[in-house]
Amino acid sequence: MKFLLITILSLFISFFASAKSVTIDINGMKLTYDKAPRLSSVLKQAVKQGDWYWPSSKLFDNKTTEIESERQEIISELKLLLSDSSERQTQVITDLLTQVESWQLMRRISMRIDYDLARIKEQFNPRLIESHYLLRVAARPEIVNVFGTSHALAEMPHLPGAHISVYLQDDDLDCHADSDYVYVITPYGKVDKVNRSYWSNERYELAPGAEVYLPLPESLFSSEVESLNQRIVSLAMHRVK
Amino acid sequence: MIKKIILVLITIHLLSACTPTMRSHYYNIRLAMSSDSDGRMERRLVEDSDVQVAFVKSGDRGWATVALAFNENGQEKWISGDRAMLVTKNGYVIKTIGFTNDLMFTSDLDDLPLPSYQQSSTWTRYQDWLKGEYGYEVYSKFTKVADENIEILGEVFNTVKVRESAEYLGEADNIRFDDQWNNYFWYDKKSGALLQSQQKVSPFADEFTITYASMALSLVGAK
Numbered sequence: 030m031k032f033l034l035i036t037i038l039s040l041f042i043s044f045f046a047s048a049k050s051v052t053i054d055i056n057g058m059k060l061t062y063d064k065a066p067r068l069s070s071v072l073k074q075a076v077k078q079g080d081w082y083w084p085s086s087k088l089f090d091n092k093t094t095e096i097e098s099e100r101q102e103i104i105s106e107l108k109l110l111l112s113d114s115s116e117r118q119t120q121v122i123t124d125l126l127t128q129v130e131s132w133q134l135m136r137r138i139s140m141r142i143d144y145d146l147a148r149i150k151e152q153f154n155p156r157l158i159e160s161h162y163l164l165r166v167a168a169r170p171e172i173v174n175v176f177g178t179s180h181a182l183a184e185m186p187h188l189p190g191a192h193i194s195v196y197l198q199d200d201d202l203d204c205h206a207d208s209d210y211v212y213v214i215t216p217y218g219k220v221d222k223v224n225r226s227y228w229s230n231e232r233y234e235l236a237p238g239a240e241v242y243l244p245l246p247e248s249l250f251s252s253e254v255e256s257l258n259q260r261i262v263s264l265a266m267h268r269v270k
Numbered sequence: 271m272i273k274k275i276i277l278v279l280i281t282i283h284l285l286s287a288c289t290p291t292m293r294s295h296y297y298n299i300r301l302a303m304s305s306d307s308d309g310r311m312e313r314r315l316v317e318d319s320d321v322q323v324a325f326v327k328s329g330d331r332g333w334a335t336v337a338l339a340f341n342e343n344g345q346e347k348w349i350s351g352d353r354a355m356l357v358t359k360n361g362y363v364i365k366t367i368g369f370t371n372d373l374m375f376t377s378d379l380d381d382l383p384l385p386s387y388q389q390s391s392t393w394t395r396y397q398d399w400l401k402g403e404y405g406y407e408v409y410s411k412f413t414k415v416a417d418e419n420i421e422i423l424g425e426v427f428n429t430v431k432v433r434e435s436a437e438y439l440g441e442a443d444n445i446r447f448d449d450q451w452n453n454y455f456w457y458d459k460k461s462g463a464l465l466q467s468q469q470k471v472s473p474f475a476d477e478f479t480i481t482y483a484s485m486a487l488s489l490v491g492a493k
């Protein structure tokens with residue numbers, strides 16, 4: 030009897046959940062679904078638009094309350110650091126503050142988005158429940174992006190087979206080359222903390238479209254900025270622009 | 271009785287997202303791969319299958335049956351019973367899912383000289399790998415090397431054997447010593463259909479041996 034009640038209840042919940050509308054923006058093309066679609070159904074529409082490089086595709090939804098609140102907390106922490114900083118520190122923090130404030134954020138759904146994968150493995154084919162989604166698909170990016178405590182935001186050509194240190198050799202780009210680590214947001218939305226040294230035992234190549242965050246250097250501030258760095262890079266993962 | 275009705279309701283509910291054509295297609299694929307052949311190449315399995323099947327051997331592992339799940343945008347997408355996928359273009363492996371290190375991307379597919387290769391056709395492309403290697407350039411030269419009889423499921427086919435001499439060109443930071451290798455493709459001499467291939471997509475990848483069983487039997491009128 031209990032089994033019967035639970036089953037009927039779950040069918041009812043499923044029915045009413047799927048009755049609400051789902052809207053999806055695929056590179057500007059707007060789609061509306063009355064029932065919660067599977068990701069594969071959405072990607073099927075995307076493939077009609079072109080031959081996409083799935084490893085760098087991104088899916089966002091508009092549940093941004095927590096993300097915006099995190100951004101405000103990070104801004105407050107940076108301002109707190111600013112209130113007691115040297116001239117050199119002030120420049121670094123101000124640059125970073127400007128970047129964080131300018132980001133357009135949505136909640137990134139951190140998983141591999143791939144039409145083939147979605148069709149054969151259920152865990153990569155979730156049902157998209159009521160919300161507004163943004164799906165970004167593109168051809169293979171020929172660049173990587175560097176942001177954070179750099180003199181300027183940098184878009185650099187992707188270098189086949191190159192260790193991450195090759196990208197960071199330019200002193201103008203990387204004014205805090207004394208940091209041991211940088212953070213990388215992979216195209217799948219995973220954050221890696223990477224030893225930047227060419228001589229590091231761990232070989233690390235940047236994927237096309239990867240983003241490198243040059244952190245607030247502990248040498249210029251203190252070891253306490255590490256958690257702030259991690260929060261900034263985690264927030265950056267949700268960046269649409 | 272009530273439980274049976276509930277199970278039927280749940281099944282209908284779960285399948286409601288699929289069109290009848292898709293359901294039938296997936297059913298046929300599952301059927302093709304649910305045989306008790308234990309991966310052995312069985313003629314009966316191929317003859318009975320409503321979808322195209324091939325037999326694949328990857329590295330040291332045994333033979334597996336794969337079914338052609340999708341044939342779209344000029345690409346053939348073969349899936350195995352354990353939900354691995356081989357994506358090929360004209361029989362050439364260009365993407366994998368579910369292997370130790372998946373090939374995620376192959377560029378310059380429009381330049382692939384197979385199957386209508388000219389003697390000494392070449393192809394340069396680059397590859398991205400799931401385990402952190404991106405943009406590795408590969409150069410290949412295709413050459414007809416021999417006429418050869420091959421046997422598939424008891425039938426003998428007169429084929430043209432084509433050799434692909436492949437080479438890693440990328441000046442990667444990590445030094446490799448095994449940057450050249452050969453792949454082979456066997457084309458039916460009469461129809462030009464690809465019947466078998468033996469291919470590695472990079473020096474460090476497992477070799478795939480693929481036998482296009484449905485294609486072979488269709489050529490002798492057994493399908």
